[in-house]
Amino acid sequence: MKNGILICVLVLLLAACQQPTVYVFSENLQEEQRKQLDAALNTQNLPYEYVELAIPSGFGEATLLLSSDKIYQKETEQLATIMQGLGYEPQVNYTTRSNHFYGDGNIGFYLKNADSNSQFVMPKQLRTTQCSDDKYNDLVVKFVNEHVDFTLPSGAVVRLKWEYLYGYVVIYYKSYSQTYSHSQPLVNTPFGAKPSDTYTFTAHVNNPGWLDCSLQIVYVD
Template sequence: MKNGILIAMLLLLTACQQPTVYVYTQGLTAIQKQQLTQQLQLQTLPYQFTQLPIPKEFTAATLLTSQDKLLTHETQSLADIMQLMGYQPQINYVSVANHHYSDGNIGFYLRGEHIEPGFNMPKLMRTTNCYEDRYNDLQVTFHENVVAFTLLNGTRAQLEWGRYEDYVIINYRGTSQSYTHSTPLVATPFGEKPSDTFRYTAHVGSPQWLNCSLQIVYMD
C-alpha cells in the first residue's frame, strides 16, 4: 500500500514539473482567440491562459523561454503559431519585466493591434508574409469601399472592404478576412524604413491570397 502511495506521489510530482505554456492575450478578436486555441491544442505542451496584462514593452508577439531548460522544438512550434496568425514573433531567453520562467516553462504573449482614429487607408500596398509564398508581393489597391488584388495571372479581383471597430475587413463570397494595424520598421537595402502593416488575423480556406498581410514601406 505504501509503495502504491509513493508511486502516485511521484507521478503527481512529475506531472507538476512538466513544462507548461502560459498564454497571455490582449485585444484579440473572437476569430483570433478561436484560432489560437485550435493551434495550441495541436502542439505538444500543456498550456493555460492567464488574465494578467501584457507588459507594454513587449512586441505584439513575444515568447519568453527559460534559460535553464531550452525546448527548441516546442518553442519553434509556438513561434510557428504566431506566424500562422500573421505575426512576427520575438523570442527572448532572459527575464523581462519581472517575468521569469524556469524548468522549461514558456510565456506566450499575443496582442492585437489597433487602427488609430482618423487613420486613412493607404491607396496602394503589397502582400507580404503570406501563408503560401507564391502570393507574396501582389499589388493591392484600395478605393472607397472596393479593394482590388492583382493576381498571379494578371487578373484583378475586386472585393468589398470596410472597417469594423479596430479592424479592416475584406469580404469575399461569404468569407471575411480581418486585419490589424501596426507600424513596424522594415529592413530594406537602404536601411530600416517605416511602414503601415496590416496583419491578417485568421487562416481562411479560400482564396489563399487572403492569407497574406498587407504592407506599404515608406522610402522617404
C-alpha cells in the first residue's frame, strides 16, 4: 500500500515538473493595469512568473512567444484572451529551445502599456532604405508634427499624414496606409558599426513605390 502511494506521489511530481511556465514581461504598466493583469493571469491554467528584463524593441505591444517544440493550444488561447481583455491585439511569435526560457512548451507573455505612445519621439529626418525599387533608396523623409514630407527623385515634395499607433509608425496615403515597426540595429558604415533608428515597412505596396521602403537614420557621431 505504501509503495502504491509513493508511486502516485512520484507521478504527480513528475507531472508538475513537466508543466510549462508563462514568463511575463511587462513595460510601462500602470498600477491598475498591473492589478488587472495579475487577476487575469490567476484565472488561466499555467504557473507564471514575472521577468525583470526589457521587452525587445522589435516586439509589438502584446506578443506571445511560443516554444516551437511543444505548443499548448488551449493555454495559448487563454493568454491571448487575457491580452484582448486588457485592450490589446496579441501577436504570436515562435522560438526554439536555444532560447533558455522556451523549451517544453514554456510561453513568453510580453505586454507594453498602450499609453507609452506619449514617450515616443520620432526622428525629424530619415532616409529611405531597403526599397523594392532601388531608385527610391536614400530619399529624404522629414517628420513635422502630424505631417511627413517625402522628397521624390524629381525634387517634388509629397506631404502625408502620420501617427504613432499601437507601437507602429503609420503613414496614410489616399485610402490606405503603410505601417512601420521600429528597431535599433547597428549599421556598418565607413566609420565602423553605428547605432540607428530603423523603421521597417510591414507590407508591400504597388503604388507609390517610395512607400515600399524602410526608413532609417544612422548616428555616426
